[in-house]
Amino acid sequence: MADDKTPPIHMQVIRFALDVTNGHHALSKLIPLSLFIADALLCSAIIWKVPYTEIDWVAYMEQISQIVSGERDYTKIRGGTGPLVYPAAHVYIYTGLYYLTDHGKDIFLAQQLFGVLYMVTLGVVMACYWQARVPPYVFPLLILSKRLHSIFVLRCFNDCFATLFLWLAIFFLQRRSWRAGALMYTLGLGVKMSLLLVLPAVGIVLLLGSGFATSLRLAAMMGLVQVLIAVPFLANNPWGYLGRAFELSRQFFFKWTVNWRFVGEEIFLSKGFSMALLGLHVVVLLGFITTRWLAPAHKPLPQVVIPMLLGRSPFTKQEHRTISQNVTPRFIMTTILSANIIGLLSARSLHYQFYSYLAWSTPFLLWCSGLHPVLQYALWAVQESAWNVYPSTAISSGVVVGVLATTALLVWCGAREDWEPRKVPPKDEYARR
Numbered sequence: 376m377a378d379d380k381t382p383p384i385h386m387q388v389i390r391f392a393l394d395v396t397n398g399h400h401a402l403s404k405l406i407p408l409s410l411f412i413a414d415a416l417l418c419s420a421i422i423w424k425v426p427y428t429e430i431d432w433v434a435y436m437e438q439i440s441q442i443v444s445g446e447r448d449y450t451k452i453r454g455g456t457g458p459l460v461y462p463a464a465h466v467y468i469y470t471g472l473y474y475l476t477d478h479g480k481d482i483f484l485a486q487q488l489f490g491v492l493y494m495v496t497l498g499v500v501m502a503c504y505w506q507a508r509v510p511p512y513v514f515p516l517l518i519l520s521k522r523l524h525s526i527f528v529l530r531c532f533n534d535c536f537a538t539l540f541l542w543l544a545i546f547f548l549q550r551r552s553w554r555a556g557a558l559m560y561t562l563g564l565g566v567k568m569s570l571l572l573v574l575p576a577v578g579i580v581l582l583l584g585s586g587f588a589t590s591l592r593l594a595a596m597m598g599l600v601q602v603l604i605a606v607p608f609l610a611n612n613p614w615g616y617l618g619r620a621f622e623l624s625r626q627f628f629f630k631w632t633v634n635w636r637f638v639g640e641e642i643f644l645s646k647g648f649s650m651a652l653l654g655l656h657v658v659v660l661l662g663f664i665t666t667r668w669l670a671p672a673h674k675p676l677p678q679v680v681i682p683m684l685l686g687r688s689p690f691t692k693q694e695h696r697t698i699s700q701n702v703t704p705r706f707i708m709t710t711i712l713s714a715n716i717i718g719l720l721s722a723r724s725l726h727y728q729f730y731s732y733l734a735w736s737t738p739f740l741l742w743c744s745g746l747h748p749v750l751q752y753a754l755w756a757v758q759e760s761a762w763n764v765y766p767s768t769a770i771s772s773g774v775v776v777g778v779l780a781t782t783a784l785l786v787w788c789g790a791r792e793d794w795e796p797r798k799v800p801p802k803d804e805y806a807r808r
Contacts, residue, residue: 396512406511407501414497414518418490422528427482431456432531435469436479442466443473447611449619462620463604464565465533486528489535493527496539499546500735506549507705509742516738516755522727522762523734532728537567541732544577545711549704553585553593561597565604568621569732572718575660576711579668584702586695587688627724633762634725634779636772649723656721659783663717667787668710671701709743712736713786720779730762733779740782744789754778 382390395402434454441452452459459466476485500517527535540563548556560577564570581590602609608616629640635648642648665676672679674689682689690698715736719725737758741751758778764771 396510398508398510403511407505407514410514410518411494411497411501415494417518418493418524418528421524422483422486422490425529427486428525428529430530430532432479432482432485435533436473439466439469439473440478443470447607448615449608450612450615458619460619460622461533461567462565462601463608463616464562465536465567467604468536468566469533485531489531490528492535492539493524496527496535496542499539499542503542503545503549503704503708504739506546507708507739507743509739512748513738513742513751516752517735520730520734520759522730522759526728526731530728532731533566534569534728534731537563537570538731538735539563540566541570541573541711541715542735545708548577548580548584548707548711551584553581553589554596557581557593557597558600561600564597565601569729572722572732573711573714575664576668576714579664580702580707580710583669583671583698584707586699587683587690630766631726632724632772633727633729633767634719634722634772634775636767637769637776643724652721652723656717659717659721660714663713663787667713667790671698671706705743708739709786709790712740713783713790716740716779716783716786720776720783725775727762727765733758733762737778737782740786740790744782744785746785746789754781 391400395406397403434456437454438452438459446452449459472485472488473479475488476482479485497517501514504514504517526532540559544556544560544563546556547553547559557577560570560573564574578590578594581593585593605616605620608620627643629636629643632643635643638648661676669676669679672690672694679689688695715732719729719733722729737755738751741754746754757774761771761774761778767775
């Protein structure tokens with residue numbers, strides 16, 4: 376009789392596979408490790424077998440050579456692709472690479488260094504996913520991107536370093552190391568101003584998690600770090616540095632755009648289109664801030680902002696203790712990555728290297744939106760295929776924008792539990808993790 380109640384062997388296998396891939400088995404922990412090792416071998420094979428493609432590396436090295444020679448005026452520093460348009464942390468990182476790679480000549484060594492950078496970043500990303508309790512079946516999407524591997528080990532873009540600092544910021548914020556998280560974020564911003572896209576979310580996480588007074592001190596620290604790393608250039612030509620490193624009015628070329636090619640060049644270059652995207656960004660941001668990101672505060676936006684403008688905390692000590700408990704690792708990751716998606720959706724022009732900010736964000740956001748796993752993989756595959764079309768077409772750019780918009784909408788509609796205060800889970804809820 377007991378044998379009659381035993382499930383068929385195929386059902387036992389299916390149940391076992393589901394337990395492992397959903398994080399309900401001791402073997403679940405081996406999935407990220409196995410994927411990490413597999414990706415390390417893949418990176419090695421790519422570096423060894425796939426030819427390097429020159430895009431910006433030579434220009435980086437030309438610009439650094441001028442700085443090494445003593446030039447400190449940003450307006451006079453140029454390379455083959457144009458002027459130096461990145462903040463000072465970029466300069467320090469690539470100065471180190473300049474010396475390590477024989478003034479940029481040893482490309483093979485540079486690729487190996489970027490391979491290590493890729494693996495370190497992947498390790499941090501996996502740690503953030505695990506801390507947010509993302510099931511293992513999502514993790515394969517972290518290593519399957521052809522475009523992402525290309526950005527790191529075949530192109531050596533500075534976006535790779537900015538991406539690492541972004542994920543380090545998330546890593547430390549998830550562990551409530553507010554100072555370390557803020558420091559990592561501002562260092563990433565010092566590499567490339569693209570990280571400004573997530574600044575509103577980082578600010579809200581720090582406010583809700585660490586409190587008003589601490590968040591003010593951290594904001595001052597982030598600003599001070601930006602000043603300190605830029606001192607050699609600010610001392611020479613401060614407006615030249617700020618105008619180049621943080622140029623918000625930069626003109627974009629239609630031929631390089633990945634996202635808005637389908638609107639046509641005339642519309643793409645028009646001021647009206649630029650203003651429309653800015654308006655879209657503001658509206659969507661305000662929608663997320665008021666209905667999602669500030670949900671743990673249980674206060675409308677004016678009741679949060681007005682006291683801060685008057686120099687007071689918008690929360691009592693008791694309120695903040697309750698709010699801070701709801702700033703969970705998953706809340707932090709969802710808030711920051713949704714801000715990233717919103718910014719990329721509203722960006723005037725995305726180039727291929729911007730996929731470094733998106734590739735590791737999309738799997739998490741699709742999962743936390745509650746989308747069925749099959750649809751998660753399908754939407755990710757559609758996005759990946761669009762980013763691998765070169766040069767971009769009207770169809771591929773439409774897909775890029777469509778997937779960004781779909782992801783943002785899915786997160787807004789489906790990730791409600793990430794923003795709402797949650798009850799303390801049963802002690803054995805994750806006992807098998």
